[in-house]
Amino acid sequence: MEEKKKIAAKWFTELQSMICDAFEELETELSTGPKADLTAGKFEKTPWDRDELDQPNNSGSDLHGGGTMTVMRGRVFEKVGVNFSEVHGTFSEDFATKIPGAKESNGEFWASGVSLVAHMQSPLVPAVHMNTRMIVTSKHWFGGGADLTPMYPDESDTAEFHGAFKECCDRHDPNYYPEFKKWCDEYFFLPHRNEPRGIGGIFYDNLDRKGWGADFAFTQDVGKTFKDIYCDIVRKSINKEWTDEQREHQLVKRGRYVEFNLLHDRGTVFGLRTGGNTEAILMSMPPEVKWP
C-alpha cells in the first residue's frame, strides 16, 4: 500500500500541473470583452504543511502532512483554486464512525487528492468543480467526479460535457456512466432550494471494484477527461459579450454554490472536520456573491 500511495499522490500533483498549464493557456486566448485589457493570469503556488500552519486544529482529529494550494485570479478565470494535498492522521472518534473502515483502523487514515473549483469572469462561461482522491483506512478506495455549473445552460455544452464523461466511463466499465451520472445528480442537489446545483456530470466514492490498478486508471482518466472537455467548453464562450444583468444573475447563482459547499459538500466537511488547511478548503468560495 505504501508504494500505491506514492504513485497516486504523484499522479495528483501531475494532474494539478497539467490543469494549471492548460488554464494559463486559456488566459492568453481572450481577445474581446471588458476584461481583455487585463494581463493574462498566472497561478500562484503556495506549499503548506499542517504542522507549520499558524492555525490551531480545533477539529478533534489529528492531522499531519500538507499540500500545494495553487490559485489564479485572472481575466478569464475570476478565481480558480487547484489544490493538491496528501495528509494522514487519526479521525476524531465521532467522525471515524462516518468513514468506511475507520473503526477497524482505530481512526487512522491517509488521504491524497486534487480538488478544483473555477469561478469565471464571464457569466456565459460555466463554473466547474472537479475532484479526485484516494483514501486509506483499513480499507482503501478512490472517489471523485466533475460537474458543470452554467449560469445559462447551453444544450451543446451540456451534451459535450456528459458525452466526454460517458466515453471516459465506458472505457472502464459500461455500468459506470449511468451509475455515476445518477449519483452526481442526486449528490449535487440542494434540497432546501429543490434545485440541482448545475447540469451534473459524474460522481463516485468508495470505488474499490476492479483492483487498485484498474480503479486508479479510471481515476486518472476522469482527471484527464475533465481537463480536455472543460477547456473546450471555456474556449467556445470565452470571447462572447455579456451584460450587467447576466453578471448579476451569475452573482446570485454563485450563492447556491456557497450554500451547497457549506451545507452539503463532503470534501468541505471532510477537510474542516479533520482540521485541514481552511484557506485551501475554502478556496472554493466564489470571489463575489450576492443574496439580494
Added chain:
Amino acid sequence: MEEKKKIAAKWFTELQSMICDAFEELETELSTGPKADLTAGKFEKTPWDRDELDQPNNSGSDLHGGGTMTVMRGRVFEKVGVNFSEVHGTFSEDFATKIPGAKESNGEFWASGVSLVAHMQSPLVPAVHMNTRMIVTSKHWFGGGADLTPMYPDESDTAEFHGAFKECCDRHDPNYYPEFKKWCDEYFFLPHRNEPRGIGGIFYDNLDRKGWGADFAFTQDVGKTFKDIYCDIVRKSINKEWTDEQREHQLVKRGRYVEFNLLHDRGTVFGLRTGGNTEAILMSMPPEVKWP
C-alpha cells in the same frame, strides 16, 4: 400550554412590529455620506403559509403553519430581515433524536419565534443578529440571544452592548449574564477560522428554570433590550464617512457570517431540517459578499 403558545406567538409578532418601526425611523435619520440621497427604506411584509408554499418539503420532517417575513433594503440597512414564524409538525426520526423531549412526543413539536439579521450599508455600523423563540415538544423552553458583529470593533459600542444585556439579565437572575455571555462566546465561534464571529452578546437555549411566566418575561426583556441598544449603536455611527477599503473589508468579513450560518447556526439548521421556508431562513444571508 395552548394559551401560553398563543401569548408567546402574539408577543413575537409585537416585537417584530416594534423593531421594524424603530428601524424605519433610523432610515430617516441619515443625513450625510454616499447613500444619503437615496429614499429612506421601508419594510416589505410577506405572510407565508407552509401548506401554500410552492416549495416541496424535502427535509423528512412534516411541517405546518407559517409566518411573516419582513425585509427592508434601505439606505442605512443594506438588507435586514425580521421574521416571525409559528409552526408545528413532526420531526424526522433522525432530527428528533437531537431535540430535547422530542422522543417522548413522538417527534411532535410546536415552535414560534422572531429572528433578525441586519447587514448595514456602512462598514462602520455593526451587523447584528437577534433571535428569541419558544419551543414545545414533551418539554417546553425558550431560547435566543443577540450578538453584535462590528467590522471595526469599537470599545464604547462593545461596552454598551454588553452593559445593556448585563442589566437585562440582572433584572431576572444575577447568574444569567455570566452564563449566557460565555455561551454566546462559545457558540458564535468559527473553529475552522479560530475566530469569534463578532464581539458576542448573550445566547441561551432550553430555558425552563423559573416557571413559564418568568422565563417568558426574560425572553421579552431580551427582545426589548436588543431593540433599544442596537438603535443607539446605529445612531452613533450612522453619519460617519467610510472609505472603499473599509467597504471591501466589510464584504470579506461578511463571508465569515455566511460560513457560520451555513456550517453552524442552530436556527438555520433547525429551519432547513424541518422544511421551513427557505426564503425566510436564508434572508439572513448578506446582500453582497466577497471571498477574494
